[in-house]
Amino acid sequence: MFAKLCRPVPSINFRTVKCFCKPRQLNKYYNIIARANCSASSSFLCDKNVIFVAGLGDIGLDTSKELLKRDLKNLVILDRIDKPELVCELKELNPKTKVTFMPYDVTVPIAESKKLLKKIFDKLKCVDILINGAGILDDHKIEATIAVNYTGLVNTTTAIMDFWDIRKGGPGGILCNIGSVTGFNAITQVPVYSGSKAAVVNFTRSLAKLAHITGVTAYTVNPGITRTSLVAKFNSWLDVEPDVAELLLEHPTQSTKECAASFVKAIEKNKNGGLWFLDQGTLENIKWRKYWDPCI
Amino acid sequence: MFAKLCRPVPSINFRTVKCFCKPRQLNKYYNIIARANCSASSSFLCDKNVIFVAGLGDIGLDTSKELLKRDLKNLVILDRIDKPELVCELKELNPKTKVTFMPYDVTVPIAESKKLLKKIFDKLKCVDILINGAGILDDHKIEATIAVNYTGLVNTTTAIMDFWDIRKGGPGGILCNIGSVTGFNAITQVPVYSGSKAAVVNFTRSLAKLAHITGVTAYTVNPGITRTSLVAKFNSWLDVEPDVAELLLEHPTQSTKECAASFVKAIEKNKNGGLWFLDQGTLENIKWRKYWDPCI
Numbered sequence: 001m002f003a004k005l006c007r008p009v010p011s012i013n014f015r016t017v018k019c020f021c022k023p024r025q026l027n028k029y030y031n032i033i034a035r036a037n038c039s040a041s042s043s044f045l046c047d048k049n050v051i052f053v054a055g056l057g058d059i060g061l062d063t064s065k066e067l068l069k070r071d072l073k074n075l076v077i078l079d080r081i082d083k084p085e086l087v088c089e090l091k092e093l094n095p096k097t098k099v100t101f102m103p104y105d106v107t108v109p110i111a112e113s114k115k116l117l118k119k120i121f122d123k124l125k126c127v128d129i130l131i132n133g134a135g136i137l138d139d140h141k142i143e144a145t146i147a148v149n150y151t152g153l154v155n156t157t158t159a160i161m162d163f164w165d166i167r168k169g170g171p172g173g174i175l176c177n178i179g180s181v182t183g184f185n186a187i188t189q190v191p192v193y194s195g196s197k198a199a200v201v202n203f204t205r206s207l208a209k210l211a212h213i214t215g216v217t218a219y220t221v222n223p224g225i226t227r228t229s230l231v232a233k234f235n236s237w238l239d240v241e242p243d244v245a246e247l248l249l250e251h252p253t254q255s256t257k258e259c260a261a262s263f264v265k266a267i268e269k270n271k272n273g274g275l276w277f278l279d280q281g282t283l284e285n286i287k288w289r290k291y292w293d294p295c296i
Numbered sequence: 297m298f299a300k301l302c303r304p305v306p307s308i309n310f311r312t313v314k315c316f317c318k319p320r321q322l323n324k325y326y327n328i329i330a331r332a333n334c335s336a337s338s339s340f341l342c343d344k345n346v347i348f349v350a351g352l353g354d355i356g357l358d359t360s361k362e363l364l365k366r367d368l369k370n371l372v373i374l375d376r377i378d379k380p381e382l383v384c385e386l387k388e389l390n391p392k393t394k395v396t397f398m399p400y401d402v403t404v405p406i407a408e409s410k411k412l413l414k415k416i417f418d419k420l421k422c423v424d425i426l427i428n429g430a431g432i433l434d435d436h437k438i439e440a441t442i443a444v445n446y447t448g449l450v451n452t453t454t455a456i457m458d459f460w461d462i463r464k465g466g467p468g469g470i471l472c473n474i475g476s477v478t479g480f481n482a483i484t485q486v487p488v489y490s491g492s493k494a495a496v497v498n499f500t501r502s503l504a505k506l507a508h509i510t511g512v513t514a515y516t517v518n519p520g521i522t523r524t525s526l527v528a529k530f531n532s533w534l535d536v537e538p539d540v541a542e543l544l545l546e547h548p549t550q551s552t553k554e555c556a557a558s559f560v561k562a563i564e565k566n567k568n569g570g571l572w573f574l575d576q577g578t579l580e581n582i583k584w585r586k587y588w589d590p591c592i
Contacts, residue, residue, distance in 0.1 A: 146446055165534070186501060190502075194498050199446065203487045209484040213537075224588065238454065240509050291477070292480060293481065
């Protein structure tokens, strides 16, 4: 019955479809009760179940902390390396939110990603938001850069569609992909990395436009130069500029805390197709230029 | 002596560096003689050595034919599958140009690409232009799409830098990467493909800006919807639009011949940083919007 009611209807608004879905209706009901205990300022994220890929990274960790101020129901952190002390720290921040860590390398085959997600969905029943934040910055490592920054993000996204896609009876969902300003205009000294981030930006813009079909909305958060360990020292392509990190850091930057604050503000705005530019502590929704139109 | 003279000098114009290089000087001298036999209209490509990755593809084959009208010295076609009858056809088109075919799959490790290029450089002594044209369009195949369209292109480009980079004593070179209009604005139904092409566009724009360091200039040719076998039938991501090919072809398109004519015009313009939009038989250099500036 659930699956039948959720079958796609051309151009149907997925929010309407959701209302037909019994499990979602119940969930909505419970959410209303739970949200009564949330502060008004953090109502959007309150009681949400969030998966955060790379939620222990430099920007990731501060963003996880910021998220925990919003009384999530569950924060499931997937990261390549377990850092138990950091997970403990996060667990202690807000007793209202259950923080879980599970190891995940985004470069595994998509079947592995689906298995892991199944475990999470079986446990939580629903997931509201997936944050895809795995990224490396090292233009000596061509394959790894592309595999993590683009292929891994696409695979994780594709994997969660098994559970979210309204055409499969899913309830829809919200996808937050971490791009980078280098996806708009490159740091030319790291062309491989910048290109991979351009791919993320372009890919996510498409997904937003497919939301009426899949029920999944999508946006990117694109940090400007942020003082992370990633940026402190990294390799340029063919060593075209050995001092690229130092040169970048001579110009205005932002702290990971500033970035995290903007990050969570962007999530709260929940704008399908948002192209968020997070720079020097500010947040701006970029309007992408239309160079051509496929007309379909 | 050669290597010493070609060591990098900050911000040096690589064309000046080239003039110090003895082998290049000789080559230039021979070129002047050879070009005297070329028609004025095709003087830029006349007597050039060109490597064309995917030169037997749909757009590739017609572009190879168009190139052969320009009296190249050598056209080395690298493609995954040998098509002897097509190679024979190309060989017969212009006796002034030596056409060679060598099998090449862009997804091989970079060491393999370097080995193949070494064979070519050993034989031809110099290569003037590399055209990177390998591409697949099938959003059911996530890994293959990204591996061919982006990683393969980056690896082939990185491999040829061993022979071209002026910092290694090379003579510089010209890189022509085939992007796509979907790299500017996606065909949303194929987000994986479109993202991979956005990566190519962004990557190549960086390379153009690094030309003063590497001696290698770069530009992209970005075909609009072209009536190829690739476009006749292809899979959308998660089948979001099973009729995507038919829908696209309902709108104005161009033939592979029209595309090839614009393609070779773009090569002849030889504009470092060119972002060529090849649509409906026209050719336009797109100006990319500046969303931010890394200031380095």
